[in-house]
Amino acid sequence: MSYIVDFKKVSTVGLESSPAAEALAGLRANEARYFMNKYNHEFTVVPASESQENLDYVNRVLKEERNIVFAAKPLETSHFQVENIQFTYVFYEDGLEVNVMYTVDDPKKRAVGFKLSEGMEVPQELEGKFKFARQKSKLAGTIRGSYFVIKGEYGR
Numbered sequence: 001m002s003y004i005v006d007f008k009k010v011s012t013v014g015l016e017s018s019p020a021a022e023a024l025a026g027l028r029a030n031e032a033r034y035f036m037n038k039y040n041h042e043f044t045v046v047p048a049s050e051s052q053e054n055l056d057y058v059n060r061v062l063k064e065e066r067n068i069v070f071a072a073k074p075l076e077t078s079h080f081q082v083e084n085i086q087f088t089y090v091f092y093e094d095g096l097e098v099n100v101m102y103t104v105d106d107p108k109k110r111a112v113g114f115k116l117s118e119g120m121e122v123p124q125e126l127e128g129k130f131k132f133a134r135q136k137s138k139l140a141g142t143i144r145g146s147y148f149v150i151k152g153e154y155g156r
Helices: 021-039 052-066
Strands: 044-047 074-082 085-092 096-103 110-116 133-137 141-149
Touching: 021 074, 021 085, 021 096, 021 133, 021 141, 052 074, 052 085, 052 096, 052 110
Parallel strands: none
Antiparallel strands: 044 074, 074 085, 085 096, 096 110, 110 141, 133 141
16 A cells, blocks of 8 residues: 655654664655655655565666665665656665666666665665765754666666
8 A cells, every 4th residue: 555755744654663663754754855845746655565566676776786685674665757767765674765766868867875764874785885975854864875876777
């Protein structure tokens, strides 16, 4: 069942099994606010158990581009297109968010982003491979993020 993320009243719905549920909910709400403000788009998530296609897509990009396979359990995903950009998100139980931004008409503007919930340690799979910048968010506290540019073709 899909869930429209409310960025005015942060909720842990769907994230309850995470030890970082509150911080992860803030991170998810931060994304919802961004998409509403920039694109007037409602950020909707679905349980990972109902969205295998999204998981397979993100896992394929991570594996083929950087040989990354996360051990953490995926809780939710989101997939949508605004303007000429397809976005696919996975929210993991440990507090990690992974997003694939894939422009459909410009191979120079494609990337995978990582965001860590406040208080979360860098996952072992990313340790030493990426530098994480910090940003402040009213909804999510201090977010640490990093990314890499996608070189291959992964259209959906």
